[in-house]
Amino acid sequence: MAVVASAPGKVLMTGGYLILERPNAGLVLSTNARFYAIVKPLHEEVAPDSWAWAWTDVKLTSPQLSRETMYKMSLKDLILQCVSSSDLSESRNPFVEQAVQYSIAAARATLDKTNNDFLHKKLLLGLDITILGCNDFYSYRNYIEARGLPLTPDVLAALPPFTSITFNSGESNGENCKPEVAKTGLGSSAAMTTSVVAALLHYFGVVNLSSLDKDLHQEKDSADLDLVHIIAQSAHCIAQGKVGSGFDVSSAVYGSQRYVRFSPDVLSSAQVAIEGLPIQEVIHDILKGNWDHERTKFSLPPLMTLLLGEPGAGGSSTPSMVGAVKKWQKSDPEKSLETWRKLSEANLALETQFKILSKLAEENWDAYKSVIISCSMHRSEKFFVVAVAIESCLEGSHIRKDVEATKMWMEQASRPDQEAVVNALLGARDAMLRIRSNMRQMGEAAGIPIEPPSQTQLLDATMNMEGVLLAGVPGAGGFDAIFAVFLGNSTGNITKAWTSLNVLQMLVREDPHGVRLESDDPQAQQITSAISSVSIE
Secondary structure, eight states, X not given: OOEXXXXXXXXXXXXXXXXXXXXXXXXXXXXXXXXXXXXXXXXXXXXXXGGGOOEEEEEEEEGGGTEEEEEEEETTTOOEEEEEESOTTSOOOHHHHHHHHHHHHHHHHHSOHHHHHHHHHHHHTOEEEEEEEOGGGBOOHHHHHHTTOOOSHHHHHTSOTTOOOOBOOSOOSSTXXXXXXOBOSSOHHHHHHHHHXXXXXXXXXXXXXXXXXXSSOOGGGHHHHHHHHXXXXXXXXXXXXXXXXXXXXXXXXXXXXXXXXXXXXXXXXXXXHHXXXXXXXXXXXXXXXXXXXXXXXXXXXXXXXXXXXXXOSOOOOHHHHHHHHHHHHHHOHHHHHHHXXXXXXXXXXXXXXXXXXXXXXXXXXXXXXXXXHHHHHOOOTTTOOOSOOOXXXXXXXHHHHXXXXXXXXXXXXXXXXXXXXXXXXHHHHHHHHHHHHHHHHHHHHHTSOSSOHHHHHHHHHHHTSTTEEEEEOOTTOSSSOEEEEEETTOHHHHHHHHHHTTOEEOOOOBOOOOOEEOTTSHHHHHHHHHHHTOOOO
């Protein structure tokens, strides 16, 4: 029987760069964009002479890339050898390969002898793995523009599910370099790795994801999720060749959260395995390691919605930007520490205001709802600016416009309980302005475009639109995307404004849920149908 697991993409709202170092925290939102992994036996039955087999077959299919790869896997040391591919020029997927190796190693290390025999029989049947990512993970902007279609979410929504993936245009730096897949920065590799690990561990009987609560992951599921998290983090770090902060994998497993990274030393054994040590000899150290990451449940307050836009100004390289920031830290430690302190304070301020808003909604829903709806619908010529990019980036202009926002929103509160809501809204807005200011200063000092002028103009214009609470650049910043948090049902105005500013509004929204099993979900049938309709040539 096939096992279908899915894991969400992410948006890092606060904590860019700081999240790389403990004990700095980041607010990461999981999304409705999900990556799916389908695992089933490759063969219908085990051959009579299978007891003598030292290898098994693994097939990896990626319909969106029209790519199928066959492997032989050693049952002794779990080494994968590619034996054929429909695309010989680029046949390897290190994230899936590491996910397979680490999942099997973890299964062997945790299952008893009886279940290990069961695992061995399953492996002899071979593994048939299919991976599919929601359209939201990939950029179809060039596809839409090439056909003369408008840059609207309706056009995106009209694309068939799991549309073929396009590539970034432009010449490569090297003669043998292929263009990269055009992505939207939602953490596709982390979501893909997590979905494959979850599907395999469930398929092998190591975890039981069918017991996950449909609304929220309960404590009873914690041990299974923790195992998925450890293996997914290990596989992802080894595949990408570095030990990152891990917030993308953590949100793919657990959903929206406040996150503090794990100590990198916990993966020192896995890094040794790269140099030739068998994975079975390091998996016990990884499983028993001190995974000291911290996560706290977090999601946007009620009646607030996450919105993402794709400006189409060109992609940014996160590793090179991180490297530039680290270089700046070494060259100017005093200034960098001061900037990071201010940025950390602003991040905490935004988190605090969101917590206050959630508490106010819980304590007095009617007062909270009335303020949110009023502020989202209120229009003023002074405050409401649609499709006009703000020319000045001076802090004074931010302050002047926010004074106007303060005045207009405070007029919506006639009682103390309503004033409390407005004050928290304005506190969140002010915190985001401070976050943006410090991120810009860090980018200028490091010589990188964390919030380049084109994004500043776009974000200023967005923050002055009706119903928008705040806006910023997610994660490490750059040109890839912008996000906004809006109040009530004000998306229509934002859609029109962003379209006029040449920004493609994406279909992504926050979904606080993490990894889950899809076997009982109607969407699983859609996925299976999508696969069967695609032929690999």
